[in-house]
Each structure stands twice: as C-alpha cells, then as structure tokens.
Amino acid sequence: MRTWWSPDRTTERQKASWISAVGTPREAREAEDEDRSKKPDRKMHRERRRRTGLRRFFTWRKALVGVVCLFVLLVGGFTVLYLVIDIPRANALAKAQSNVYVYSDGTRIARTGEINRETVPLSKVPEGVRHAFVAAENKDFYSDSGVSLTGTARGIVNTVTGQGKQGGSTITQQYVKNYYLSQEQTVSRKVKELVISLKVDRHNTKDDILAGYLNSSYYGRQAYGIQAAARAYYDKDVEDLTVEEGAYLAALLQAPSQYDWTVASPAGKRLVQERWGYVLDNMVDVGWLDKGQRQPMRFPEPVEPKPAAGLGGQAGYLVDAARRELTASGISEQELAGGGWRITLNIEPDKQQALERAIGLGLGAEDSNQQAGAVSVDPRNGSIVALYGGRDYFKHYLNNATRSDYQAGPTFEPVVLAATLEAQRENNFDVGLKQIRETAADLGMDPTASGFNAPRATSLGLMGTSPLEMVGVHATLNNEGKKVTPSIVKSAQRDDFRTQLQGAVGGQVIDPGTADIVTKSLSDAVDPRTGGFSTAGPVAVGRNGRIAARATGPSDDRKAHWFVGGTPELVTSIGFFGEDTKTRKQVALDNIGDGFAARIWNMYTQEVLQDESSASSPAPTPPPPPTESSDGEGTGDEVAGSSEVP
Structure with a gap:
C-alpha cells in the first residue's frame, strides 16, 4: 500500500503542479523561448555597460597597439637622430672671450677669462690618479656603453621641470659635453649628448675618452685640464701627483669653487673631505687600491692660489662674490669660465x-x-x-x-x-633651539653652521x-x-642670452x-x-x-x-x-x-x-x-x- 508521500505520488503531484502553472510541456518551452527573447544575455549586458562613455575607446587591445606604435616611433626617431647627428668639431673654448665686470654706472671693475690649459697624454697621468677619477664619476666606465639612459632621462626631466642640473652622466657624456657641446641646459643639448656619446664610445678607445675627459674638464682657479689643475692646486706636474692628490682633484670636479680648500666654508671643507674619502673607498671596492694603503692616507691640503692679473685690491673680491652668486643661480662654473659675459654689479x-x-x-x-x-x-x-x-x-x-x-x-x-x-x-612661551634655528634659517642664516649645537x-x-x-x-x-x-649681480648677459636672476x-x-x-x-x-x-x-x-x-x-x-x-x-x-x-x-x-x-x-x-x-x-x-x-x-x-x- 503506497502512502501519500511515496515517490510516485510525489512525482505525480509535482507534474500536476507544474502543468497547472505553465501548461503543457510544449507550452512551457514556448514560454521559456519568449522569456529568453525578452531578457538580453547577461554577458552582453555587462560588456555593453562597460563600454559606455570614454571607456569604450580604451580597451587592452587598443592600449597594446598604442604602446607598440609608441615604441616603434621612439626607435625610429632615435635611429633617424643617430644617422643625422654626427660627431662635431671641438667647441670654441679656445676662442673664448673675456668676462667683463662693471659697476652699476657702467665703469669697468675688471676683465677676466684667460684660459689656463695644457693638454697631456694619458701616459703622463699616474694610473692611481686615473683610477681616482673613474672611481669618483663612473665606476663602470670600462664596461659601459658610454651612456646612462636613466641618468639622461633624469637630467631631461630636471631640465624640463626646472629642478636643477643633476643627471648622473657617464664620463663619456661629460667629455662630450665639455669637448664638443656647450654647457647650456636644454633638452636638445642632452639628446645630442646622448647620441654623440654612443658614437664616441663606438669609435674611440676608453683610454682616448678618459684622456679627453681629464684634459677638457674645468677644475676651478681658471684651470682647464688635469695638468693645469696639478699646477694650480699642488704646484707640480701631473706625473708627480699622488693618489691622495688625484682623489682631491677628482672630488673637486663636482663643485670647484665650493670645494676649493683655500676659500671653502667649514661646510664646504667637510663636504670635500667626505667626497675625497668616498673616492678612495670606491677605489678599494673596485680593487684599484689596497685597504691597507687606504687606511693611513691623509687629506692633502692644496697650496694657495695665484690670483689672475687685474684683480688686485677689492676687484678680486667683487668678482669672487659675483661668480658665487651666478653659479648659485644656475650658470655652471665651466660655462662662466668660458667667457663672453658682461656682468653688471649693483x-x-x-x-x-x-x-x-x-x-x-x-x-x-x-x-x-x-x-x-x-x-x-x-x-x-x-x-x-x-x-x-x-x-x-x-x-x-x-x-x-x-x-x-x-x-x-x-x-x-x-x-x-x-x-x-x-x-x-x-x-x-618655551622657546628652544629648534625654534631659534628655524627663525635663523628664515632670516637667511645657515642652520647647519658649525657651533649651532654647542x-x-x-x-x-x-x-x-x-x-x-x-x-x-x-x-x-x-x-x-x-x-x-x-x-651683488644686477645683470649677466652673453650675446643675446640674459640670465634670469632670482629676486633679492x-x-x-x-x-x-x-x-x-x-x-x-x-x-x-x-x-x-x-x-x-x-x-x-x-x-x-x-x-x-x-x-x-x-x-x-x-x-x-x-x-x-x-x-x-x-x-x-x-x-x-x-x-x-x-x-x-x-x-x-x-x-x-x-x-x-x-x-x-x-x-x-x-x-x-x-x-x-x-x-x-x-x-x-x-x-x-x-x-x-x-x-x-x-x-x-x-x-x-x-x-x-x-x-x-x-
């Protein structure tokens, strides 16, 4: 005897209930087809909803195509530049004019700009001194391709945004800038520097490039080239330089006036000593200097400079103050030393x-x-x-x-x-060192000056x-x-270029x-x-x-x-x-x-x-x-x- 809840009975009731609700099976299929035609596919609906507005123009396929096209354009553009830009002749520093400094009323104070340069073959530069420069500027010099893409990109960004000059250039790039190009800070000059550096690295030996770099760099004290620098700072020829002295000259290139020991501020002396130590430590890391030799080395103080003619009395001090202000405003020391400037003082x-x-x-x-x-x-x-x-x-x-x-x-x-x-x-009402130091800095003092923490x-x-x-x-x-x-500087002009000075x-x-x-x-x-x-x-x-x-x-x-x-x-x-x-x-x-x-x-x-x-x-x-x-x-x-x- 079957009970009311038996499977057969339940199935019959389910069928009866289903038939009563939707009709016959044929009628049910027709109803389902009708419902499907009224309701769009959910996937299609989501796709349509995703592509409304601006989003319909940006798909991953289009983005990929855009990236590929951009890459092709960049490669093609760089190829064209590489074929078009040739290695130029050396720049005209040898024909540089003097700088003229005048009072506010136009009367002359001094004329400067005599270039002190003497080119020497690399064989005259002691090996330890050569290694000091490479350790200071570009440890991978002997193995790189002559350029630093990240450094150049950073330099271009800094130039466009006006955030300074630091770009992380290689020795080859610095040599190209010094010897073939100008010191101007423009995107076009940096692109030329990149292309020419690749060609120079391809057509010249590393020794030739290093020799050109050492002989074309500006060391301060109106000295161009390592021989002139050796005479200006240590009163000796380049072949007689010690590793310690070479490390100082290598450190000097970063900021010649700031790091000139004779005139450097206490902060400048501290910084150049730190960089001098950094150069020697890099030489140890690369294997160019024994750690036992490095430890007893002491900083070699340079001799006092010999002022250029025409700067006696107060004239030299006025020129010195003006030069410091101009370099702080963005003109490189090498560009200023190149000459051709008319500088009017206040x-x-x-x-x-x-x-x-x-x-x-x-x-x-x-x-x-x-x-x-x-x-x-x-x-x-x-x-x-x-x-x-x-x-x-x-x-x-x-x-x-x-x-x-x-x-x-x-x-x-x-x-x-x-x-x-x-x-x-x-x-x-509780004023401490921090508040006083902040006020001092606001008023124009150096908050890092020696003695502030005493x-x-x-x-x-x-x-x-x-x-x-x-x-x-x-x-x-x-x-x-x-x-x-x-x-102290009222204006600084060279040809049609006039320096933009910050307001006082x-x-x-x-x-x-x-x-x-x-x-x-x-x-x-x-x-x-x-x-x-x-x-x-x-x-x-x-x-x-x-x-x-x-x-x-x-x-x-x-x-x-x-x-x-x-x-x-x-x-x-x-x-x-x-x-x-x-x-x-x-x-x-x-x-x-x-x-x-x-x-x-x-x-x-x-x-x-x-x-x-x-x-x-x-x-x-x-x-x-x-x-x-x-x-x-x-x-x-x-x-x-x-x-x-x-």
Missing part, C-alpha cells in the same frame, strides 16, 4: 670708495693680525652697494665678506629675540657666520620682516610686528658723534632724521668684533677678525676696543647718506688708531653686545 662706486676709505683708516698695519670684511645693502631692494673683502686680493685670497668661520657673537641676539616674539604670538650657542652666538649673511638678517628686519637675500626681496618670513619690535630694540641707540651708545634713545644719522639700529660687540672667543648698523636706506655689516698673518689660523683680537668698529661704521654711513642739506656738515672724524689694552681684551667697560664710549 656696486655703486661712491659707496664702494667710502667703505674702503673708512676701513682703511681704522685697520691696523699690514703685519698685524687684523682682517676686516664688510657688506653694505639697500634693504628696500636687496642690492649690495659696497663690499670690502680684505686688504688686497693678491695678498689675502680669502674673501672676508663671505667667509663664515667666525662666531656671530652679539649680532645673533636679534635672531633670538625675533624667535621669542614669533613663538609668543602663537602662545608658546652648549649656550644661541645665548653666546657661537655659530659661524659672515658679514654677508648678517647683513641679510638685519636687512630683513629693517624691511618689516620681508626676506632680503643680498645680491622675497616674501614675509617673520611678522611685521616682530620685525618692528626687534628693530626698535636695536635703536637704543647709536651716538652719531662717537659711534657708541646714547642714553637719550634713538638718534639720527646726519641732519635728515634717519634712525639707526645696531648690534655690536666681540664674539665669545674674542676672535671677532662686529658692528651691524642700519637705517631704512642702508644696512651695513662690519666684522674685524683675528688671523695669524703666517699660518692663517684664527687668533684673538687683542687691540680693538668696543667702540672701534662702531666709529668706522658711523664714518662710512655719515658720508654716504648725507644729502645736499647736510653737505656743509663737518667731515666725520676718523677713528683713533687701535691701542692695545693692558689685559689684551679691549679698552672699555665691556658687556657682551654693549658698551659705553665717552
């Missing part, structure tokens, strides 16, 4: 002569241990209108106006005050600085907190209220009769109502004595430095009183700022010659940053 002849007279009257005898540096700036536009770099460029090659190896002393006090006020504006560095001004740097700081304060970067006056770096408070605090005050301090508050310089602000005093180690004074029209920084005449090492200044630098500043400022209404005023009295005090530390009641002068 220096005004009358102010330049007045500054030279004032410092000359106060500076001690030539055989004394005194050096002086000074920079005078118009804070309204950032123009350097006068600069004093030393007694004579022929006798003292290092520019005292730009050297930054002496302590800032009391001239740093306004920076600390500005940092404190800026922090208080943000309700921060104990009590900010309270005593122990960090290194220069008259150029400090005049920028105080000019920014005088300019209501708008950044002033002192500029930038944006707001500290609050105008902060700058005003700091400036007023510095105006308490300078006595125009003595250059010392007055208890009567701010006083005028001359008869035209100009108010003076100042920061003055000796450094903590007594090796520098500063006076930085400013009016709305003129800010001048004067530094006196102790330096042994024979060893060039820093020594204490033992014969300068506190009012000495102030009197020199006042004599200069009185002369250059007097107008027609004060033309009949008595001429400023020159400062008395410095006298040595019994204790060797000044002549008055001294407090860091201030003194009373009768």
Whole structure:
C-alpha cells in the first residue's frame, strides 16, 4: 500500500503542479523561448555597460597597439637622430672671450677669462690618479656603453621641470659635453649628448675618452685640464701627483669653487673631505687600491692660489662674490669660465670708495693680525652697494665678506629675540633651539653652521657666520620682516642670452610686528658723534632724521668684533677678525676696543647718506688708531653686545 508521500505520488503531484502553472510541456518551452527573447544575455549586458562613455575607446587591445606604435616611433626617431647627428668639431673654448665686470654706472671693475690649459697624454697621468677619477664619476666606465639612459632621462626631466642640473652622466657624456657641446641646459643639448656619446664610445678607445675627459674638464682657479689643475692646486706636474692628490682633484670636479680648500666654508671643507674619502673607498671596492694603503692616507691640503692679473685690491673680491652668486643661480662654473659675459654689479662706486676709505683708516698695519670684511645693502631692494673683502686680493685670497668661520657673537641676539616674539604670538612661551634655528634659517642664516649645537650657542652666538649673511638678517628686519637675500649681480648677459636672476626681496618670513619690535630694540641707540651708545634713545644719522639700529660687540672667543648698523636706506655689516698673518689660523683680537668698529661704521654711513642739506656738515672724524689694552681684551667697560664710549 503506497502512502501519500511515496515517490510516485510525489512525482505525480509535482507534474500536476507544474502543468497547472505553465501548461503543457510544449507550452512551457514556448514560454521559456519568449522569456529568453525578452531578457538580453547577461554577458552582453555587462560588456555593453562597460563600454559606455570614454571607456569604450580604451580597451587592452587598443592600449597594446598604442604602446607598440609608441615604441616603434621612439626607435625610429632615435635611429633617424643617430644617422643625422654626427660627431662635431671641438667647441670654441679656445676662442673664448673675456668676462667683463662693471659697476652699476657702467665703469669697468675688471676683465677676466684667460684660459689656463695644457693638454697631456694619458701616459703622463699616474694610473692611481686615473683610477681616482673613474672611481669618483663612473665606476663602470670600462664596461659601459658610454651612456646612462636613466641618468639622461633624469637630467631631461630636471631640465624640463626646472629642478636643477643633476643627471648622473657617464664620463663619456661629460667629455662630450665639455669637448664638443656647450654647457647650456636644454633638452636638445642632452639628446645630442646622448647620441654623440654612443658614437664616441663606438669609435674611440676608453683610454682616448678618459684622456679627453681629464684634459677638457674645468677644475676651478681658471684651470682647464688635469695638468693645469696639478699646477694650480699642488704646484707640480701631473706625473708627480699622488693618489691622495688625484682623489682631491677628482672630488673637486663636482663643485670647484665650493670645494676649493683655500676659500671653502667649514661646510664646504667637510663636504670635500667626505667626497675625497668616498673616492678612495670606491677605489678599494673596485680593487684599484689596497685597504691597507687606504687606511693611513691623509687629506692633502692644496697650496694657495695665484690670483689672475687685474684683480688686485677689492676687484678680486667683487668678482669672487659675483661668480658665487651666478653659479648659485644656475650658470655652471665651466660655462662662466668660458667667457663672453658682461656682468653688471649693483656696486655703486661712491659707496664702494667710502667703505674702503673708512676701513682703511681704522685697520691696523699690514703685519698685524687684523682682517676686516664688510657688506653694505639697500634693504628696500636687496642690492649690495659696497663690499670690502680684505686688504688686497693678491695678498689675502680669502674673501672676508663671505667667509663664515667666525662666531656671530652679539649680532645673533636679534635672531633670538625675533624667535621669542614669533613663538609668543602663537602662545608658546618655551622657546628652544629648534625654534631659534628655524627663525635663523628664515632670516637667511645657515642652520647647519658649525657651533649651532654647542652648549649656550644661541645665548653666546657661537655659530659661524659672515658679514654677508648678517647683513641679510638685519636687512630683513629693517624691511618689516620681508626676506632680503643680498645680491651683488644686477645683470649677466652673453650675446643675446640674459640670465634670469632670482629676486633679492622675497616674501614675509617673520611678522611685521616682530620685525618692528626687534628693530626698535636695536635703536637704543647709536651716538652719531662717537659711534657708541646714547642714553637719550634713538638718534639720527646726519641732519635728515634717519634712525639707526645696531648690534655690536666681540664674539665669545674674542676672535671677532662686529658692528651691524642700519637705517631704512642702508644696512651695513662690519666684522674685524683675528688671523695669524703666517699660518692663517684664527687668533684673538687683542687691540680693538668696543667702540672701534662702531666709529668706522658711523664714518662710512655719515658720508654716504648725507644729502645736499647736510653737505656743509663737518667731515666725520676718523677713528683713533687701535691701542692695545693692558689685559689684551679691549679698552672699555665691556658687556657682551654693549658698551659705553665717552
């Protein structure tokens, strides 16, 4: 007996239920066909939905075709360039013109540009010296194809985006740029460099390329080629160079002026020593130098340079400062040394002569241990209108106006005050080294300068600085907190090309209220009769109502004595430095009183700022010659940053 839930009965009921719902099997098939015709295939629907809008133009097939076409075009284009571009003749450096430097009124300061070059065969260059250059610039030189595609691509991107010159070129590419092409930073020049480098590597031996590279590179000091460099830096012929000396010359190529030991800043000396060590370590890694030989090697300091003719007196210092500014703006040192430039400076002849007279009257005898540096700036536009770099460029090659190896002393006090006020504006009453360092950098100081991390560095001004740097700081304060970067170059032009120089006056770096408070605090005050301090508050310089602000005093180690004074029209920084005449090492200044630098500043400022209404005023009295005090530390009641002068 079958129950109601037996399989047969269930099947019959299912069939009955299905038939009642859809009819007969034939009717069901027809219904299914009708439903299928009404509903589109889901795959087709998704495909159609995916291809709506712009997406219908971009499929993986089309993308693949595009990539293949682009590759074919690039290969074809490069093939055409390779066939069209030939190895040119050597460039015209041998026919280079001189550079002419002129004052703001067009009168000539100096003419430079004599090329110092002597080509030598590679056989005269010691093997260790050759290896030093390869280790410094291109360790794979002997096995590469002559080009670095990634380096060239990076260089092109940097050129297009304006982010600098670094491109990672090979020795072959650098040789091609030096010997066959110009130093201009353009995409077309880089493409030519790539093509010509491939051809040069194919048609020349590696030794020929290395010889050309060593003989065409610029080493600074107007020296082209390794023989001229050996004479300029070590006063010897190239065959007599040691591995250590060769490693220094190889390191020098990266930044000749910055790494020239005689004029390098403390940071520059540190960097070139690091790169010198990097070169030697690379030689060890490649197997060109034994590790046991490397360990005892010591840095070989070069000899002092011999200035070129026509740069005596202050002319050499002015040219040096202008050259530094131009290279910082993007002109390569080799391009500048190639000549043909007319460079107009912001220096005004009358102010330049007045500054030279004032410092000359106060500076001690030539055989004394005194050096002086000074920079005078118009804070309204950032123009350097006068600069004093030393007694004579022929006798003292290092520019005292730009050297930054002496302590800032009391001239740093306004920076600390500005940092404190800026922090208080943000309700921060706990000002530390970080905030002070940031404010110093905003005002134009180097936050990595030596001494910044020393104990009590900010309270005593122990960090290194220069008259150029400090005049920028105080000019920014005088300019209501708008950044002033002192500029000596007014224009630089070669043929139809005119260099685009950065503006000397930038944006707001500290609050105008902060700058005003700091400036007023510095105006308490300078006595125009003595250059010392007055208890009567701010006083005028001359008869035209100009108010003076100042920061003055000796450094903590007594090796520098500063006076930085400013009016709305003129800010001048004067530094006196102790330096042994024979060893060039820093020594204490033992014969300068506190009012000495102030009197020199006042004599200069009185002369250059007097107008027609004060033309009949008595001429400023020159400062008395410095006298040595019994204790060797000044002549008055001294407090860091201030003194009373009768």
